[in-house]
Amino acid sequence: MHSLSSRIIRPVVRQGPNKLIFNSVAAARDIYLSDGVSKAQCYQAGNVNPSMTNVFNTIDKHVHRVKRRHVSLILTDRSVRMFEPKVDEQVTIFLREILSTCQNAPRAPINMSKRCKYLGLDIAGYLGFGYALNTQTDPTHRFLVNAMMIGSWRLNMYMQFPALRKLRLEILFYALAVLSGKSFLRVLSKMIQSRLSKETDAEHDLYAFMARTPETSETDGVTAKEIWNEGIFFLPAAGDTTSTALCALFFSLARNTQCRERLAYEIRSMFSSSSEIESSRLQNCQYLRACIYEALRMSPPIPGTLWREQLPSNAGKPFVVDGHAIPPGVQVGVNVYTIHHNPDYFPDPFTYNPDRWIPSKGEEATLHSEDQNTGLKHNPAFMPFSLGSRACAGRSMAYAEVSLAIAKTMWYFDFEFPSEIAQRLPAVNEATGIQSTEFNLLDVFTSSHNGPYLSFRLRGDYWKDLMGVHQ
Secondary structure (H helix, E strand, O other): OHHHHOOOOOOEEEEEOOEEEEOOHHHHHHHHOOOOEEEOOHHHHOOOOOOOOOOOOOOOHHHHHHHHHHHHHHHOHHHHHHHHHHHHHHHHHHHHHHHHHHOOOOOOOEEHHHHHHHHHHHHHHHHHHOOOOOOOOOHHHOHHHHHHHHHHHHHHHHHHOHHHHHHOHHHHHHHHHHHHOOOHHHHHHHHHHHHHOOOHHHOOOHHHHHHOOOOOOOOOOOOHHHHHHHHHHHHHHHHHHHHHHHHHHHHHHHHOHHHHHHHHHHHHHHOOOHHHOOHHHHOOOHHHHHHHHHHHHHOOOOOOEOOEEEOHHHOOOOOEEOOEEOOOOOEEEEEHHHHHOOOOOOOOOOOOOHHHHOOOOOOOOOEOOOOOOOOOEOOOOOOOOOOHHHOOOOHHHHHHHHHHHHHHHHHHEEEEOOHHHHOOOOOEOOOOOOEOOOOOOEEEOEEEOOOOEEEEEEOOOOHHHHOOOOO
8 A cells, every 4th residue: 555655646646547536635525525426336346246235335325325224223332332242252262362372382473464353253243143253263264354355355356447347257256165165155144044043132233233124214124135235245344444453553552662551551550450441431541542543544444545426416517526627427536545644634644653643732623523532633634434424334333342452452461573573673565665664554445464473471460360360
């Protein structure tokens, strides 16, 4: 992403035929907050089947509003609080896996991409269909991590080059997956069938909320096909993006000792035991949320361009983006990674600096609407979850998961880069041009990444509490 960003230094560039990428707050507002704009037709190119629409790829605004209402019920603040015990349970498994490595000799560095992806996927399995994938402890379903990455890559390829859809490359991918027994769709089918065998209210999950959706003037209720379609998007969206944010945060804290120590102090002085660490109280940890914001700024999980175009019904009406008249049929968007590294909005953008979000003493600053408790500054160029009616509905769940995982990790452990890795920082990857000051991301619509590889040390005897041993 750094290699691409270095080329998008002007307010607007032409990426390809009928495609314009903007790099300004004004453009973001004109594109993502306009009633006369919809998702671009390229979103349909990624559909496995034209009838398999979900909250992500639906273009029609009315249909999207109905679908979003179905999905967003499981992602409300109240629902997040109700689901937190399950998140805490999975975070505990995550911590015990780290503990197991710490107790082995010699201690091997941990690839946090793998551990965080397993954590995110297990949480998503429960949140979607009350299903135990158990990837943290059992390798059976771990192939889903790569399967979802390939699916995301396929989606991105067709969105950027819709003509490639005619080659039907997914037939080859699907055939290989079926032959190997490692099919994402097969596992999803098993998850849904397992959930259908239970009572509707047996789990606090997406299925329960969708199945309880009443008939209205806008919908006849939710069908099994709709639940299937939403599941195809929900698992990668709920599991993969959160794991990227968590990995980026681990990387940034490991690389910045002062930030890591300051956050550790905030967590360890705020709570007297791990049982007190819960999302409602973590919302009062100002520096924690600032660290998360800064990791999301530098390494957004969806780092690319979310394409939009003028509604056909608005043809003939002026469509102006940041002062530029846009002809009909032209796709426009703001590249998230690029605007997050625009020095006009974020001075010294390649430096991890959580303090940029914290108002200085006496400073009059507009506070972020989601962070009235922590008092963080609002920056209109910050858009890791996009903007407007198509923005990610899972913001609250993502913040809760990342906050709980990093806070509990810092309660039990200290961590750092292994000495052999630390000695190589800072550096630049000659192949990609990516600076090691930030977590390396490859854009496959979501993000593909590896590492960071970290060494963990036990914090005193607190680990005994983690294993249920009273001190």
